[in-house]
Amino acid sequence: MGAPIDPQARARLHHCPAPAKLNLFLHVTGRRADGYHLLQSVFQLIDHGDTLHFDLRGDGRIVRTSDVPGVPAESDLIVRALHALRGEYERRHGRPPPGIDVAIDKRLPMGGGLGGGSSDAATALMAANHLWQAGLSDAELMVLGLPLGADIPFFLFGRTAFAEGVGEALRAVDGPDCWYVVVEPGVSVPTAAIFTAPDLTRNTKPITISDFSRTQDEQDTLSGFGKNDLQDVATRLFPPVAEAVEWLSGYGAARMTGSGACVFCAFSSEQEAERVRKQVPARWKAWKAKALNQHPMKSLLQINEL
Numbered sequence: 518m519g520a521p522i523d524p525q526a527r528a529r530l531h532h533c534p535a536p537a538k539l540n541l542f543l544h545v546t547g548r549r550a551d552g553y554h555l556l557q558s559v560f561q562l563i564d565h566g567d568t569l570h571f572d573l574r575g576d577g578r579i580v581r582t583s584d585v586p587g588v589p590a591e592s593d594l595i596v597r598a599l600h601a602l603r604g605e606y607e608r609r610h611g612r613p614p615p616g617i618d619v620a621i622d623k624r625l626p627m628g629g630g631l632g633g634g635s636s637d638a639a640t641a642l643m644a645a646n647h648l649w650q651a652g653l654s655d656a657e658l659m660v661l662g663l664p665l666g667a668d669i670p671f672f673l674f675g676r677t678a679f680a681e682g683v684g685e686a687l688r689a690v691d692g693p694d695c696w697y698v699v700v701e702p703g704v705s706v707p708t709a710a711i712f713t714a715p716d717l718t719r720n721t722k723p724i725t726i727s728d729f730s731r732t733q734d735e736q737d738t739l740s741g742f743g744k745n746d747l748q749d750v751a752t753r754l755f756p757p758v759a760e761a762v763e764w765l766s767g768y769g770a771a772r773m774t775g776s777g778a779c780v781f782c783a784f785s786s787e788q789e790a791e792r793v794r795k796q797v798p799a800r801w802k803a804w805k806a807k808a809l810n811q812h813p814m815k816s817l818l819q820i821n822e823l
């Protein structure tokens with residue numbers, strides 16, 4: 518049995534955004550002793566993603582009320598993140614928190630390189646921390662989230678970020694003010710298959726944060742900085758990804774995000790992005806999205822604090 522629901526506290530948070538991320542570039546600079554790869558990347562939030570709904574329960578249970586095809590509830594990163602937060606709550610407060618129902622409107626494709634599962638988990642941590650009044654700082658939530666997904670700390674950080682390590686060392690950078698067209702090539706790319714490929718580039722020379730920031734100041738930011746070191750392997754193993762890169766490259770500096778499969782290209786206006794989106798061949802799903810400079814949960818929670 519969880520703690521009784523405080524009638525003064527708000528008992529629900531509906532329409533919570535879990536936005537996607539794009540990796541504007543992604544360099545593999547080495548490998549850790551445990552096999553995980555050291556990365557350098559700029560993570561950019563965009564205004565397209567999943568939507569989550571939370572309701573407190575009186576019985577202490579954590580219940581996913583919607584079906585996510587291919588993801589059983591017990592392995593869902595949302596549910597696993599909520600269990601981790603419940604454990605931390607119990608350690609701090611000496612009693613379990615109230616329970617919680619979570620419903621998911623899933624829009625982001627799995628194995629898309631858009632960080633969907635990690636973003637869902639980060640939104641769940643922010644929402645439950647608020648509803649349970651658990652009192653964890655963002656930094657403490659990041660520590661809870663990192664073992665579950667390398668991108669979770671970024672989503673909790675909630676700003677355009679220069680990331681190092683496996684994605685946990687984050688520094689805020691000014692991101693571009695632009696629109697993206699994102700093409701879903703219709704395949705799901707397992708991240709592990711890309712990182713274990715023998716011919717993966719693993720020795721890109723490390724850059725500094727100012728190498729990136731300087732190009733943002735001086736150059737046309739839409740032409741793209743660096744490259745995605747995972748792209749050569751992913752396009753070889755998954756031909757639809759190669760086709761999407763080739764097609765979108767006809768309109769600008771197109772590139773894959775994360776370990777794929779999705780491919781994106783930046784445009785300076787919504788109209789230009791819409792014009793290109795309309796021409797995407799019908800065999801692919803495609804959408805446009807705006808670059809965000811702050812995670813929308815941050816403002817939503819501030820409003821709820823008032």
Ligand SMILES: C[C@](O)(CO)[C@H](O)COP(=O)(O)OP(=O)(O)OC[C@H]1O[C@@H](n2ccc(N)nc2=O)[C@H](O)[C@@H]1O
Binds near residue numbers: 554555709775
């Ligand atoms: C590549 C990125 O999409 C960049 O945003 C992410 O770092 C991927 O993070 P993720 O989806 O949370 O990846 P995980 O599901 O933890 O990793 C799957 C597998 O990919 C490999 N992996 C992942 C991340 C990393 N930095 N090095 C790796 O070698 C590991 O074999 C791991 O077992």
Ligand SMILES: Nc1ncnc2c1ncn2[C@@H]1O[C@H](COP(=O)(O)OP(=O)(O)OP(=O)(O)O)[C@@H](O)[C@H]1O
Binds near residue numbers: 595625626628631632
């Ligand atoms: N809530 C969730 N949403 C999506 N996938 C989840 C979720 N929980 C667990 N998973 C598992 O995580 C896997 C990767 O999904 P995800 O959408 O995070 O991939 P991705 O977009 O390629 O992410 P990344 O950019 O981090 O590699 C899925 O195949 C699924 O098995």
